[in-house]
Amino acid sequence: MNSTDERSGRETRLLVLVIVVSLAVLLLLARFKFPPVGLTAGPPSPGPLDKLAARATYDDLAAAIAAVVQRVEPSIVIVQVDSPPPEEKEKERGKERGKEKIGPVPPAPALSPRLLPAIRLRPDIALVHVPAGMRVSPAQGFSGPTAVFATDPKREIALVRVAPLPDSAAGLPSAFERFPGFSYVAVIEAAMGGPSARPAFIGRLDTSVDDRWQPSPLLIGGASEASAGSLLFAVDGRLIGMVLPQFGTLAVVPPAALNAVVVELGGGGTNGGGV
Amino acid sequence: MTSPLRDIRRRELGGPDPLDRRLGILPQTPLTWLRTLFFTRSALGLAPSLTPAVIFLPVGVLLGPHALNVLSPTVLGRLDLAVTIALAVLGVLVGIALGREIRSATRLFIAASLESLVTIAFVTGATIYFARVTGLPLGAPIAAFGLALGLCASASSATSADPDSEPSAEVATRVADLDDVVPIVVATIGFGLLAPVPIEDTLTLALATVLSGLAVGAIGWLLFERAESGAERAVFLLGALALAGGAAAMLRASPLAVGLIAGLCWTIAPGRADRIVQDDLGKVQHPLVVLLLVTAGALWAPSVVSLWLLAPYLLFRLAGKVAGAWVSARIADVSAADLAAFLVPPGVLAVAFALNFRQLLPPDAGDTLLSAVVIGTAAFDLFALAVVPHWRRRPT
Numbered sequence: 001m002n003s004t005d006e007r008s009g010r011e012t013r014l015l016v017l018v019i020v021v022s023l024a025v026l027l028l029l030a031r032f033k034f035p036p037v038g039l040t041a042g043p044p045s046p047g048p049l050d051k052l053a054a055r056a057t058y059d060d061l062a063a064a065i066a067a068v069v070q071r072v073e074p075s076i077v078i079v080q081v082d083s084p085p086p087e088e089k090e091k092e093r094g095k096e097r098g099k100e101k102i103g104p105v106p107p108a109p110a111l112s113p114r115l116l117p118a119i120r121l122r123p124d125i126a127l128v129h130v131p132a133g134m135r136v137s138p139a140q141g142f143s144g145p146t147a148v149f150a151t152d153p154k155r156e157i158a159l160v161r162v163a164p165l166p167d168s169a170a171g172l173p174s175a176f177e178r179f180p181g182f183s184y185v186a187v188i189e190a191a192m193g194g195p196s197a198r199p200a201f202i203g204r205l206d207t208s209v210d211d212r213w214q215p216s217p218l219l220i221g222g223a224s225e226a227s228a229g230s231l232l233f234a235v236d237g238r239l240i241g242m243v244l245p246q247f248g249t250l251a252v253v254p255p256a257a258l259n260a261v262v263v264e265l266g267g268g269g270t271n272g273g274g275v
Numbered sequence: 276m277t278s279p280l281r282d283i284r285r286r287e288l289g290g291p292d293p294l295d296r297r298l299g300i301l302p303q304t305p306l307t308w309l310r311t312l313f314f315t316r317s318a319l320g321l322a323p324s325l326t327p328a329v330i331f332l333p334v335g336v337l338l339g340p341h342a343l344n345v346l347s348p349t350v351l352g353r354l355d356l357a358v359t360i361a362l363a364v365l366g367v368l369v370g371i372a373l374g375r376e377i378r379s380a381t382r383l384f385i386a387a388s389l390e391s392l393v394t395i396a397f398v399t400g401a402t403i404y405f406a407r408v409t410g411l412p413l414g415a416p417i418a419a420f421g422l423a424l425g426l427c428a429s430a431s432s433a434t435s436a437d438p439d440s441e442p443s444a445e446v447a448t449r450v451a452d453l454d455d456v457v458p459i460v461v462a463t464i465g466f467g468l469l470a471p472v473p474i475e476d477t478l479t480l481a482l483a484t485v486l487s488g489l490a491v492g493a494i495g496w497l498l499f500e501r502a503e504s505g506a507e508r509a510v511f512l513l514g515a516l517a518l519a520g521g522a523a524a525m526l527r528a529s530p531l532a533v534g535l536i537a538g539l540c541w542t543i544a545p546g547r548a549d550r551i552v553q554d555d556l557g558k559v560q561h562p563l564v565v566l567l568l569v570t571a572g573a574l575w576a577p578s579v580v581s582l583w584l585l586a587p588y589l590l591f592r593l594a595g596k597v598a599g600a601w602v603s604a605r606i607a608d609v610s611a612a613d614l615a616a617f618l619v620p621p622g623v624l625a626v627a628f629a630l631n632f633r634q635l636l637p638p639d640a641g642d643t644l645l646s647a648v649v650i651g652t653a654a655f656d657l658f659a660l661a662v663v664p665h666w667r668r669r670p671t
Contacts (some may be wrong), residue, residue, distance in 0.1 A: 015601045
């Protein structure tokens with residue numbers, strides 16, 4: 001065998017060795033699973049010229065709010081609520097009359113259907129505000145919850161079952177503990193195609209005593225720019241709370257209180273990653 | 276007698292010193308061996324022997340937001356356009372190399388392209404498999420990310436070779452120059468095909484990239500030779516390069532591709548535009564390389580995902596280079612082991628590709644890709660300095 005053949009044979013052996021070792025190590029390392037994190041594909045980075053262009057502060061705020069929507073989208077489920085039909089209302093009222101001996105009540109005007117954002121607090125359970133006299137109705141024209149898990153008329157909320165996310169912990173929002181107020185936040189509201197958002201300034205927040213919630217909600221001072229049922233997120237994507245009616249005004253119910261209600265209604269404890 | 280630990284880059288000028296031979300060579304200690312990695316004894320004294328990537332990437336990390344914060348995120352954002360122009364300059368250099376070699380060394384170009392394609396296939400396949408099986412959160416479509424990492428892996432610099440030292444080093448240097456063409460072309464077409472946009476938009480973008488390159492090439496060709504002074508010519512050249520980078524940034528196209536087409540135009544077109552460009556770029560080439568490396572180092576963001584990605588990147592880049600060299604060695608008429616050894620260091624082109632893809636991918640994915648390539652480049656350059664000389668030293 002001449003030196004060229006020897007050399008060629010050595011090179012082929014080297015090639016085979018390198019490939020076999022690489023494959024073996026890759027297959028070995030592929031046996032490990034990466035811990036799940038909620039990272040989803042986002043839009044491309046802004047181009048180099050975009051970064052140089054003069055930007056108004058409002059542009060930065062708009063970009064921050066858009067980024068929040070993109071980040072929290074897996075945590076939000078759109079739920080439709082509407083008034084029950086008159087005969088169902090009458091049946092309900094009849095039950096109450098039988099129980100509490102209350103007199104006949106004139107029928108309330110029917111409320112038009114509304115879309116509200118539900119916050120996913122477990123991989124398959126989301127919490128939504130259901131105003132008094134309304135109920136969760138089947139989604140029409142969009143993918144909504146699969147079923148109602150529990151309702152709590154006293155707190156004006158309901159737990160709905162939603163399609164679980166692929167990763168058990170991904171999509172559950174992280175909580176903003178003790179939001180101090182006097183800050184711009186993203187108000188998440190519902191739209192047909194998914195969550196929408198707008199910036200709002202939240203000023204003074206005062207702790208109110210309300211035995212329905214533990215810890216206590218925070219009353220929003222002044223005229224609120226958020227509506228009942230909307231969700232407040234910090235610009236870094238952490239959940240500040242859900243805006244719910246309280247004492248004729250609006251209050252922010254913090255994530256810990258929402259979580260406690262889920263446990264109380266049988267939605268189970270947290271399983272990591274969420275509030 | 277020569278020291279077994281000296282490779283061709285650390286050889287003294289003019290061969291072994293007669294005085295050394297008379298005195299005999301001192302036994303190597305671990306410390307002296309380490310010193311030989313950092314310095315080379317030249318006629319003018321001690322000179323660094325490490326590649327720019329090994330020096331300037333850590334400098335960038337040190338200056339970056341994770342250490343001294345001299346290059347803060349705001350500064351790095353402002354540098355993005357300078358990086359784009361630097362990428363266009365690298366594209367021009369690749370285009371000039373291609374224009375000169377394509378007619379005289381078609382076989383070498385084919386060999387380099389084959390070697391490059393094999394490496395891209397190895398790293399892309401391994402990354403897609405690894406990310407799917409382990410559930411790596413890449414923040415971008417897995418196929419696009421795998422392709423981007425594969426394209427970064429295909430770059431070679433042959434910096435461990437002195438092109439004049441031996442025939443195989445010369446061939447390897449030319450292969451390393453030419454193997455960057457395929458990744459630039461694949462990046463221009465492949466990314467468009469993987470993006471969730473209609474095929475017409477992809478074709479329009481590819482056409483716009485080509486037209487931008489041709490326009491810059493035509494402008495430069497008309498202006499360079501008519502300049503009345505060196506300073507005026509330099510202004511024309513910098514203007515043409517700024518146009519290449521700016522057009523690419525505006526179109527969100529690859530500045531490497533725009534520069535490559537412009538460089539190719541200047542080489543193929545009659546006249547001496549290519550020589551003018553090469554002479555003038557020689558003055559700014561090294562500062563731009565330093566800019567790219569320091570910026571890439573500063574943009575390095577430590578993350579667990581980028582460390583996980585090193586497994587397919589390091590293993591399959593090496594395997595891809597060895598397999599690619601084995602495939603192309605017969606065409607290039609060189610030893611496969613020598614070619615593979617010289618092609619191991621990725622050099623600045625790998626970092627340039629990563630910076631380019633960082634501009635195209637979502638922010639998280641771009642940072643992860645760049646971080647993996649920065650660590651991988653430094654690791655491969657060190658590997659090439661410390662291990663490859665031993666690898667090539669075999670009984671013949």
